[in-house]
Amino acid sequence: MLLEVRDLRKVFKGRFVAVDGVSFSVPTGGSLAVVGESGSGKTTCARIITGLEKATSGTVTIEGERRASTVQMVFQDPYQSLDRRQTVTSCLTEVLAHHTTLDRAGRAARSAELLNLVGLDERHGPALPRALSGGQRQRVAIARALAADPKLLVLDEAVAALDVSIQAQILNLLVDARAATGVAYLFITHDLSVVQHVCEDVVVMHRGRVVESGTVAEVLSAPSDPYTRKLIGSVPRPGWVPTREVNRVC
Protein backbone atom coordinates (compact mmCIF):
# COMPACT_ATOMS: atom_id res chain seq x y z
CA MET A 1 0.00 0.00 0.00
CA LEU A 2 1.23 3.47 -0.86
CA LEU A 3 -0.80 5.25 1.80
CA GLU A 4 -2.08 3.68 5.00
CA VAL A 5 -4.27 5.74 7.30
CA ARG A 6 -4.99 4.02 10.65
CA ASP A 7 -7.45 5.16 13.34
CA LEU A 8 -6.96 8.80 12.48
CA ARG A 9 -8.53 11.16 15.00
CA LYS A 10 -8.54 14.93 15.01
CA VAL A 11 -10.07 17.02 17.78
CA PHE A 12 -10.18 20.80 17.32
CA LYS A 13 -9.93 23.07 20.36
CA GLY A 14 -10.20 20.01 22.60
CA ARG A 15 -13.92 19.67 21.87
CA PHE A 16 -14.96 19.36 18.27
CA VAL A 17 -14.24 15.89 16.90
CA ALA A 18 -13.65 16.41 13.16
CA VAL A 19 -12.21 12.98 12.37
CA ASP A 20 -13.07 10.03 14.57
CA GLY A 21 -11.11 6.83 14.03
CA VAL A 22 -10.81 6.85 10.27
CA SER A 23 -8.86 4.16 8.43
CA PHE A 24 -8.33 3.70 4.73
CA SER A 25 -5.54 2.92 2.30
CA VAL A 26 -4.50 3.72 -1.25
CA PRO A 27 -2.49 1.20 -3.29
CA THR A 28 0.44 2.36 -5.43
CA GLY A 29 -1.02 3.93 -8.55
CA GLY A 30 -4.52 3.46 -7.13
CA SER A 31 -7.35 5.90 -6.85
CA LEU A 32 -9.50 6.33 -3.78
CA ALA A 33 -12.43 8.68 -3.45
CA VAL A 34 -13.33 10.05 -0.03
CA VAL A 35 -16.95 11.14 -0.22
CA GLY A 36 -19.03 13.01 2.31
CA GLU A 37 -20.96 16.22 2.87
CA SER A 38 -19.40 19.39 4.32
CA GLY A 39 -18.21 18.83 7.86
CA SER A 40 -17.78 15.09 7.44
CA GLY A 41 -14.06 15.42 8.14
CA LYS A 42 -12.82 14.53 4.67
CA THR A 43 -10.86 17.76 4.13
CA THR A 44 -9.31 17.45 7.59
CA CYS A 45 -8.09 13.97 6.60
CA ALA A 46 -6.55 15.43 3.46
CA ARG A 47 -4.82 18.20 5.43
CA ILE A 48 -3.36 15.71 7.89
CA ILE A 49 -2.08 13.50 5.07
CA THR A 50 -0.37 16.47 3.38
CA GLY A 51 1.11 17.67 6.66
CA LEU A 52 -0.90 20.88 6.96
CA GLU A 53 -2.51 19.67 10.21
CA LYS A 54 -1.30 17.39 12.97
CA ALA A 55 -3.45 14.40 13.92
CA THR A 56 -4.60 14.14 17.53
CA SER A 57 -3.97 10.40 17.31
CA GLY A 58 -3.63 7.68 14.72
CA THR A 59 -1.03 7.14 12.03
CA VAL A 60 -0.44 8.07 8.42
CA THR A 61 2.12 5.82 6.77
CA ILE A 62 3.47 6.55 3.33
CA GLU A 63 5.42 3.85 1.58
CA GLY A 64 9.10 4.45 1.18
CA GLU A 65 11.03 7.56 2.00
CA ARG A 66 8.90 10.48 3.15
CA ARG A 67 9.89 13.48 1.08
CA ALA A 68 8.00 16.72 0.67
CA SER A 69 7.43 15.73 -2.92
CA THR A 70 5.90 12.31 -2.19
CA VAL A 71 2.46 13.76 -1.50
CA GLN A 72 1.19 16.78 -3.41
CA MET A 73 -2.15 18.50 -3.28
CA VAL A 74 -4.52 20.33 -5.60
CA PHE A 75 -6.69 22.80 -3.73
CA GLN A 76 -10.36 23.60 -4.13
CA ASP A 77 -10.08 27.27 -5.01
CA PRO A 78 -8.24 27.74 -8.31
CA TYR A 79 -8.52 31.51 -7.91
CA GLN A 80 -6.44 31.74 -4.75
CA SER A 81 -4.17 28.72 -4.72
CA LEU A 82 -1.76 30.32 -7.19
CA ASP A 83 0.50 33.27 -6.38
CA ARG A 84 -1.17 36.13 -8.32
CA ARG A 85 2.22 37.69 -9.09
CA GLN A 86 3.81 34.56 -10.56
CA THR A 87 3.65 33.48 -14.18
CA VAL A 88 2.68 29.91 -15.06
CA THR A 89 6.21 29.02 -16.17
CA SER A 90 7.83 30.57 -13.12
CA CYS A 91 5.39 28.67 -10.91
CA LEU A 92 6.41 25.36 -12.48
CA THR A 93 10.16 26.01 -12.72
CA GLU A 94 10.24 27.08 -9.08
CA VAL A 95 8.94 23.65 -8.06
CA LEU A 96 11.29 21.90 -10.49
CA ALA A 97 14.29 23.82 -9.15
CA HIS A 98 13.34 22.75 -5.64
CA HIS A 99 12.63 19.08 -6.25
CA THR A 100 14.79 18.08 -9.20
CA THR A 101 18.41 18.43 -10.29
CA LEU A 102 17.47 19.69 -13.75
CA ASP A 103 19.42 22.66 -15.13
CA ARG A 104 17.73 25.76 -16.49
CA ALA A 105 17.16 24.29 -19.96
CA GLY A 106 15.96 21.02 -18.47
CA ARG A 107 13.47 22.84 -16.29
CA ALA A 108 12.14 24.85 -19.22
CA ALA A 109 11.70 21.65 -21.25
CA ARG A 110 10.04 19.82 -18.35
CA SER A 111 7.65 22.68 -17.64
CA ALA A 112 6.61 22.75 -21.31
CA GLU A 113 6.04 19.00 -21.05
CA LEU A 114 3.91 19.47 -17.93
CA LEU A 115 1.86 22.19 -19.62
CA ASN A 116 1.15 19.82 -22.49
CA LEU A 117 0.23 17.07 -20.06
CA VAL A 118 -2.51 19.24 -18.53
CA GLY A 119 -3.77 20.50 -21.88
CA LEU A 120 -2.12 23.92 -21.90
CA ASP A 121 0.60 25.07 -24.25
CA GLU A 122 3.60 27.39 -24.30
CA ARG A 123 1.37 30.39 -24.98
CA HIS A 124 0.10 30.11 -21.40
CA GLY A 125 3.64 30.07 -20.00
CA PRO A 126 4.12 33.81 -19.52
CA ALA A 127 0.53 34.37 -18.34
CA LEU A 128 -0.33 35.54 -14.85
CA PRO A 129 -3.16 33.70 -13.04
CA ARG A 130 -5.56 36.63 -13.54
CA ALA A 131 -5.34 36.13 -17.31
CA LEU A 132 -6.50 32.51 -16.98
CA SER A 133 -9.95 31.02 -16.48
CA GLY A 134 -10.84 28.90 -13.46
CA GLY A 135 -10.38 25.69 -15.42
CA GLN A 136 -7.02 26.82 -16.79
CA ARG A 137 -5.85 27.78 -13.32
CA GLN A 138 -6.79 24.37 -11.99
CA ARG A 139 -4.80 22.83 -14.85
CA VAL A 140 -1.81 24.91 -13.75
CA ALA A 141 -2.33 23.77 -10.15
CA ILE A 142 -2.37 20.13 -11.33
CA ALA A 143 0.77 20.68 -13.42
CA ARG A 144 2.46 22.30 -10.43
CA ALA A 145 1.56 19.36 -8.21
CA LEU A 146 2.82 16.87 -10.81
CA ALA A 147 6.06 18.85 -11.25
CA ALA A 148 7.31 17.51 -7.91
CA ASP A 149 6.82 13.98 -9.32
CA PRO A 150 4.64 12.83 -6.41
CA LYS A 151 3.50 9.27 -5.73
CA LEU A 152 0.20 10.49 -4.30
CA LEU A 153 -1.87 13.43 -5.41
CA VAL A 154 -4.49 14.65 -2.98
CA LEU A 155 -7.32 16.41 -4.84
CA ASP A 156 -9.33 18.38 -2.32
CA GLU A 157 -12.65 19.23 -4.02
CA ALA A 158 -10.48 20.00 -7.03
CA VAL A 159 -13.41 20.36 -9.42
CA ALA A 160 -16.06 21.71 -7.02
CA ALA A 161 -15.43 25.37 -7.91
CA LEU A 162 -15.70 24.78 -11.66
CA ASP A 163 -18.60 24.79 -14.11
CA VAL A 164 -20.02 21.39 -14.95
CA SER A 165 -18.60 21.35 -18.51
CA ILE A 166 -15.16 22.41 -17.22
CA GLN A 167 -15.47 19.78 -14.48
CA ALA A 168 -15.79 17.10 -17.12
CA GLN A 169 -12.67 18.35 -18.91
CA ILE A 170 -10.63 18.39 -15.70
CA LEU A 171 -11.87 14.91 -14.74
CA ASN A 172 -10.80 13.59 -18.15
CA LEU A 173 -7.47 15.31 -17.69
CA LEU A 174 -7.04 13.61 -14.30
CA VAL A 175 -7.77 10.20 -15.81
CA ASP A 176 -5.21 10.81 -18.58
CA ALA A 177 -2.60 12.21 -16.19
CA ARG A 178 -2.85 9.13 -13.97
CA ALA A 179 -2.47 6.85 -16.95
CA ALA A 180 0.55 8.85 -18.12
CA THR A 181 2.38 9.20 -14.80
CA GLY A 182 1.20 6.33 -12.59
CA VAL A 183 0.48 8.71 -9.72
CA ALA A 184 -2.12 7.62 -7.14
CA TYR A 185 -5.11 9.81 -6.34
CA LEU A 186 -6.87 10.58 -3.10
CA PHE A 187 -9.94 12.30 -4.43
CA ILE A 188 -11.82 14.28 -1.81
CA THR A 189 -15.31 15.27 -2.94
CA HIS A 190 -18.87 15.82 -1.80
CA ASP A 191 -20.15 14.91 -5.25
CA LEU A 192 -20.69 11.18 -5.90
CA SER A 193 -21.42 11.82 -9.56
CA VAL A 194 -17.77 12.73 -10.29
CA VAL A 195 -16.36 9.73 -8.43
CA GLN A 196 -17.04 6.87 -10.81
CA HIS A 197 -15.23 8.62 -13.61
CA VAL A 198 -11.89 8.94 -11.83
CA CYS A 199 -11.76 6.44 -8.99
CA GLU A 200 -11.72 2.68 -8.42
CA ASP A 201 -12.35 2.64 -4.69
CA VAL A 202 -14.45 4.81 -2.44
CA VAL A 203 -14.94 5.44 1.26
CA VAL A 204 -18.00 7.32 2.45
CA MET A 205 -17.52 9.58 5.48
CA HIS A 206 -20.25 10.88 7.75
CA ARG A 207 -19.65 12.95 10.91
CA GLY A 208 -15.96 12.08 11.07
CA ARG A 209 -16.41 8.32 10.59
CA VAL A 210 -16.14 5.97 7.64
CA VAL A 211 -19.63 4.52 7.15
CA GLU A 212 -18.96 2.50 4.02
CA SER A 213 -16.08 1.47 1.80
CA GLY A 214 -15.53 -0.67 -1.25
CA THR A 215 -15.05 -0.42 -4.97
CA VAL A 216 -16.92 2.39 -6.68
CA ALA A 217 -19.03 -0.10 -8.66
CA GLU A 218 -20.08 -1.99 -5.52
CA VAL A 219 -20.88 1.05 -3.43
CA LEU A 220 -22.77 2.87 -6.16
CA SER A 221 -24.83 -0.13 -7.28
CA ALA A 222 -25.47 -1.75 -3.90
CA PRO A 223 -24.94 0.71 -1.06
CA SER A 224 -25.25 -0.97 2.33
CA ASP A 225 -25.31 2.08 4.58
CA PRO A 226 -28.47 4.24 4.71
CA TYR A 227 -26.38 7.42 4.55
CA THR A 228 -24.73 6.27 1.33
CA ARG A 229 -28.17 5.50 -0.11
CA LYS A 230 -29.24 9.05 0.67
CA LEU A 231 -26.09 10.46 -0.92
CA ILE A 232 -26.65 8.41 -4.06
CA GLY A 233 -30.31 9.41 -4.05
CA SER A 234 -29.30 13.07 -4.01
CA VAL A 235 -27.24 12.90 -7.20
CA PRO A 236 -29.17 14.61 -10.00
CA ARG A 237 -29.85 12.39 -13.00
CA PRO A 238 -32.33 12.35 -15.87
CA GLY A 239 -35.84 11.91 -14.54
CA TRP A 240 -34.68 12.89 -11.05
CA VAL A 241 -37.39 14.35 -8.84
CA PRO A 242 -36.29 15.91 -5.56
CA THR A 243 -38.25 14.54 -2.64
CA ARG A 244 -38.55 15.59 0.97
CA GLU A 245 -36.60 12.52 1.95
CA VAL A 246 -33.63 13.67 -0.13
CA ASN A 247 -33.74 17.24 1.12
CA ARG A 248 -33.29 16.05 4.68
CA VAL A 249 -29.76 14.84 3.91
CA CYS A 250 -28.42 18.38 3.94
Next chain:
Amino acid sequence: MAAAVVCVLVVLLALLAPWITPHDPTAVDPLNAYAPFTGDHPLGTDDLGRDLLSRLMAGARTSLAGPLIVVLAAGTAGTALAVTAAWFGGWFDAAVSRLLDILFAFPGLVLAITVAAIFGAGFTAPVVALSLAFVPMIARVMRAAALRERNLPYIEALRVQGFSGWHICLRHLLPNLAPLLVVQAAIGFGYAMIDLASISFLGLGLQPPASDWGLMIANGQPSILAGFPQQSIEAAVAVVITVVAFTVVAERLAERFGGGVR
Protein backbone atom coordinates in the same frame (compact mmCIF):
# COMPACT_ATOMS: atom_id res chain seq x y z
CA MET B 1 1.08 62.97 -12.93
CA ALA B 2 1.98 66.59 -12.19
CA ALA B 3 2.75 65.51 -8.62
CA ALA B 4 5.09 62.80 -9.88
CA VAL B 5 6.89 65.34 -12.06
CA VAL B 6 7.32 67.65 -9.04
CA CYS B 7 8.72 64.75 -7.01
CA VAL B 8 11.24 63.84 -9.70
CA LEU B 9 12.19 67.50 -10.15
CA VAL B 10 12.79 68.05 -6.43
CA VAL B 11 14.88 64.89 -6.19
CA LEU B 12 16.91 65.88 -9.26
CA LEU B 13 17.50 69.40 -7.87
CA ALA B 14 18.69 67.88 -4.59
CA LEU B 15 20.99 65.39 -6.31
CA LEU B 16 22.53 67.95 -8.67
CA ALA B 17 22.57 70.89 -6.23
CA PRO B 18 26.36 71.10 -5.71
CA TRP B 19 26.88 71.54 -9.45
CA ILE B 20 23.94 73.68 -10.49
CA THR B 21 23.42 76.22 -7.71
CA PRO B 22 23.84 79.71 -9.24
CA HIS B 23 25.74 80.92 -6.14
CA ASP B 24 27.63 79.36 -3.25
CA PRO B 25 24.80 78.73 -0.75
CA THR B 26 27.00 79.79 2.18
CA ALA B 27 28.71 82.80 0.55
CA VAL B 28 27.93 85.87 2.68
CA ASP B 29 27.48 89.21 0.91
CA PRO B 30 26.20 91.81 3.46
CA LEU B 31 25.99 94.56 0.85
CA ASN B 32 23.38 92.52 -0.97
CA ALA B 33 21.28 91.63 2.11
CA TYR B 34 17.53 91.38 1.43
CA ALA B 35 18.15 91.86 -2.26
CA PRO B 36 14.93 92.07 -4.29
CA PHE B 37 14.04 89.39 -6.87
CA THR B 38 16.43 90.00 -9.75
CA GLY B 39 17.93 87.97 -12.55
CA ASP B 40 21.01 87.35 -10.42
CA HIS B 41 18.99 86.40 -7.33
CA PRO B 42 15.66 85.03 -8.65
CA LEU B 43 14.35 84.37 -5.13
CA GLY B 44 16.20 87.24 -3.42
CA THR B 45 18.77 86.96 -0.63
CA ASP B 46 18.61 86.55 3.15
CA ASP B 47 19.78 88.79 6.00
CA LEU B 48 23.42 87.97 5.23
CA GLY B 49 23.07 88.40 1.49
CA ARG B 50 23.16 84.66 0.71
CA ASP B 51 21.32 83.63 -2.44
CA LEU B 52 18.01 82.03 -1.40
CA LEU B 53 17.53 79.91 -4.54
CA SER B 54 20.95 78.35 -4.02
CA ARG B 55 20.21 77.78 -0.33
CA LEU B 56 16.86 76.13 -1.12
CA MET B 57 18.52 73.83 -3.66
CA ALA B 58 21.32 72.91 -1.29
CA GLY B 59 18.79 72.51 1.53
CA ALA B 60 16.80 70.04 -0.54
CA ARG B 61 19.61 67.51 0.00
CA THR B 62 19.29 67.22 3.78
CA SER B 63 15.56 67.94 3.68
CA LEU B 64 15.02 64.90 1.43
CA ALA B 65 17.79 62.66 2.79
CA GLY B 66 16.38 62.78 6.32
CA PRO B 67 12.87 61.51 5.45
CA LEU B 68 14.37 59.04 2.97
CA ILE B 69 16.53 57.45 5.67
CA VAL B 70 13.55 57.44 8.04
CA VAL B 71 11.22 55.59 5.64
CA LEU B 72 13.95 53.17 4.52
CA ALA B 73 14.88 52.26 8.08
CA ALA B 74 11.32 52.19 9.43
CA GLY B 75 10.04 50.40 6.30
CA THR B 76 12.65 47.66 6.58
CA ALA B 77 12.30 47.17 10.33
CA GLY B 78 8.51 47.54 10.30
CA THR B 79 8.02 45.09 7.44
CA ALA B 80 10.41 42.53 8.92
CA LEU B 81 8.57 42.75 12.24
CA ALA B 82 5.15 42.60 10.58
CA VAL B 83 5.92 39.60 8.37
CA THR B 84 7.58 37.68 11.20
CA ALA B 85 4.62 38.34 13.50
CA ALA B 86 2.06 37.37 10.85
CA TRP B 87 4.02 34.28 9.85
CA PHE B 88 4.52 32.81 13.31
CA GLY B 89 1.24 34.07 14.77
CA GLY B 90 0.26 32.92 18.25
CA TRP B 91 1.84 34.53 21.32
CA PHE B 92 4.64 36.12 19.26
CA ASP B 93 2.15 37.96 17.08
CA ALA B 94 0.15 38.99 20.14
CA ALA B 95 3.28 40.33 21.86
CA VAL B 96 4.42 42.27 18.79
CA SER B 97 0.94 43.72 18.28
CA ARG B 98 0.68 44.93 21.89
CA LEU B 99 4.17 46.46 21.67
CA LEU B 100 3.24 48.26 18.45
CA ASP B 101 0.02 49.55 20.02
CA ILE B 102 1.99 50.98 22.94
CA LEU B 103 4.62 52.57 20.70
CA PHE B 104 1.91 53.89 18.40
CA ALA B 105 0.34 55.78 21.30
CA PHE B 106 3.61 57.68 21.83
CA PRO B 107 3.90 60.65 19.43
CA GLY B 108 6.93 60.29 17.16
CA LEU B 109 7.73 63.99 17.14
CA VAL B 110 7.88 64.11 20.94
CA LEU B 111 10.21 61.09 20.96
CA ALA B 112 12.46 62.68 18.33
CA ILE B 113 12.60 66.01 20.19
CA THR B 114 13.43 64.24 23.46
CA VAL B 115 16.19 62.20 21.84
CA ALA B 116 17.62 65.28 20.12
CA ALA B 117 17.56 67.14 23.42
CA ILE B 118 19.41 64.28 25.14
CA PHE B 119 21.92 63.33 22.46
CA GLY B 120 22.42 66.80 21.06
CA ALA B 121 21.11 68.60 18.05
CA GLY B 122 22.18 67.59 14.57
CA PHE B 123 21.16 65.32 11.71
CA THR B 124 21.66 61.85 13.17
CA ALA B 125 19.81 61.89 16.49
CA PRO B 126 16.43 63.17 15.20
CA VAL B 127 16.59 60.88 12.14
CA VAL B 128 17.32 57.79 14.24
CA ALA B 129 14.62 58.69 16.76
CA LEU B 130 12.07 59.37 14.04
CA SER B 131 12.96 56.08 12.31
CA LEU B 132 12.12 54.26 15.53
CA ALA B 133 8.93 56.25 15.92
CA PHE B 134 7.81 55.38 12.37
CA VAL B 135 8.26 51.62 12.82
CA PRO B 136 4.84 51.06 14.48
CA MET B 137 3.06 53.20 11.88
CA ILE B 138 4.36 51.02 9.04
CA ALA B 139 4.40 47.72 10.94
CA ARG B 140 0.72 47.96 11.93
CA VAL B 141 -0.48 48.34 8.36
CA MET B 142 1.96 45.76 7.01
CA ARG B 143 1.04 43.22 9.70
CA ALA B 144 -2.65 43.39 8.83
CA ALA B 145 -1.84 42.91 5.15
CA ALA B 146 0.69 40.15 5.82
CA LEU B 147 -1.89 38.33 7.93
CA ARG B 148 -4.47 38.49 5.12
CA GLU B 149 -1.88 37.38 2.60
CA ARG B 150 -0.56 34.57 4.79
CA ASN B 151 -4.04 33.05 5.06
CA LEU B 152 -4.55 32.85 1.29
CA PRO B 153 -4.55 29.27 0.00
CA TYR B 154 -1.49 29.82 -2.21
CA ILE B 155 0.71 30.02 0.88
CA GLU B 156 -0.57 26.61 2.00
CA ALA B 157 -0.05 25.31 -1.51
CA LEU B 158 3.58 26.43 -1.31
CA ARG B 159 3.99 24.70 2.05
CA VAL B 160 2.67 21.46 0.58
CA GLN B 161 5.15 21.92 -2.26
CA GLY B 162 7.83 21.65 0.42
CA PHE B 163 9.16 25.20 0.40
CA SER B 164 10.63 26.61 3.59
CA GLY B 165 9.14 29.53 5.49
CA TRP B 166 12.10 31.68 4.42
CA HIS B 167 11.53 30.90 0.79
CA ILE B 168 7.79 31.56 0.98
CA CYS B 169 8.23 34.85 2.89
CA LEU B 170 11.05 36.22 0.74
CA ARG B 171 9.92 35.03 -2.68
CA HIS B 172 6.13 35.17 -2.39
CA LEU B 173 4.84 37.02 0.66
CA LEU B 174 7.14 40.07 0.49
CA PRO B 175 6.82 40.68 -3.27
CA ASN B 176 3.04 40.59 -2.89
CA LEU B 177 3.24 43.10 -0.05
CA ALA B 178 5.68 45.37 -1.90
CA PRO B 179 3.05 47.66 -3.52
CA LEU B 180 1.52 48.39 -0.12
CA LEU B 181 4.96 49.03 1.34
CA VAL B 182 5.71 51.57 -1.41
CA VAL B 183 2.46 53.36 -0.62
CA GLN B 184 3.21 53.37 3.10
CA ALA B 185 6.73 54.64 2.50
CA ALA B 186 5.50 57.49 0.30
CA ILE B 187 2.92 58.55 2.91
CA GLY B 188 5.52 58.24 5.68
CA PHE B 189 7.95 60.33 3.64
CA GLY B 190 5.62 63.33 3.81
CA TYR B 191 5.07 62.97 7.55
CA ALA B 192 8.78 62.48 8.23
CA MET B 193 9.62 65.58 6.20
CA ILE B 194 7.25 67.74 8.22
CA ASP B 195 8.48 66.26 11.50
CA LEU B 196 12.16 66.78 10.63
CA ALA B 197 11.43 70.34 9.43
CA SER B 198 9.68 70.96 12.75
CA ILE B 199 12.69 69.66 14.66
CA SER B 200 15.04 71.86 12.62
CA PHE B 201 12.69 74.78 13.19
CA LEU B 202 12.96 74.18 16.94
CA GLY B 203 16.74 74.36 16.60
CA LEU B 204 17.28 70.68 17.48
CA GLY B 205 18.11 69.58 13.95
CA LEU B 206 20.84 70.80 11.63
CA GLN B 207 22.69 73.90 12.77
CA PRO B 208 23.59 77.05 10.78
CA PRO B 209 25.09 77.65 8.32
CA ALA B 210 23.46 74.52 6.90
CA SER B 211 20.54 75.33 4.62
CA ASP B 212 17.95 72.78 5.74
CA TRP B 213 14.43 73.96 4.91
CA GLY B 214 13.10 73.76 8.47
CA LEU B 215 16.14 75.67 9.68
CA MET B 216 15.64 78.32 6.96
CA ILE B 217 12.06 78.87 8.13
CA ALA B 218 13.35 79.44 11.67
CA ASN B 219 16.29 81.62 10.60
CA GLY B 220 14.00 83.79 8.52
CA GLN B 221 11.83 84.72 11.50
CA PRO B 222 13.71 87.87 12.63
CA SER B 223 13.66 89.12 9.04
CA ILE B 224 9.86 88.85 8.95
CA LEU B 225 9.71 91.56 11.61
CA ALA B 226 12.11 93.64 9.51
CA GLY B 227 9.64 93.36 6.64
CA PHE B 228 11.47 90.72 4.57
CA PRO B 229 9.52 87.47 4.95
CA GLN B 230 10.85 85.86 1.75
CA GLN B 231 13.26 83.34 3.35
CA SER B 232 10.68 81.79 5.70
CA ILE B 233 7.93 81.84 3.10
CA GLU B 234 10.07 80.31 0.35
CA ALA B 235 11.37 77.53 2.57
CA ALA B 236 7.86 76.84 3.87
CA VAL B 237 6.50 76.71 0.31
CA ALA B 238 9.27 74.28 -0.63
CA VAL B 239 8.28 71.99 2.26
CA VAL B 240 4.57 72.22 1.44
CA ILE B 241 5.00 71.58 -2.29
CA THR B 242 7.26 68.59 -1.71
CA VAL B 243 5.07 67.04 0.99
CA VAL B 244 1.90 67.53 -1.06
CA ALA B 245 3.54 66.09 -4.18
CA PHE B 246 4.77 62.97 -2.36
CA THR B 247 1.42 62.48 -0.62
CA VAL B 248 -0.54 62.82 -3.87
CA VAL B 249 1.75 60.26 -5.54
CA ALA B 250 1.22 57.94 -2.55
CA GLU B 251 -2.57 58.27 -2.88
CA ARG B 252 -2.46 57.53 -6.59
CA LEU B 253 -0.34 54.44 -5.93
CA ALA B 254 -2.75 53.35 -3.19
CA GLU B 255 -5.67 53.71 -5.62
CA ARG B 256 -3.91 51.73 -8.30
CA PHE B 257 -2.89 48.89 -6.02
CA GLY B 258 -6.10 48.98 -3.99
CA GLY B 259 -4.10 49.14 -0.78
CA GLY B 260 -1.78 46.42 -1.97
CA VAL B 261 -4.06 43.45 -1.31
CA ARG B 262 -7.03 42.40 -3.37
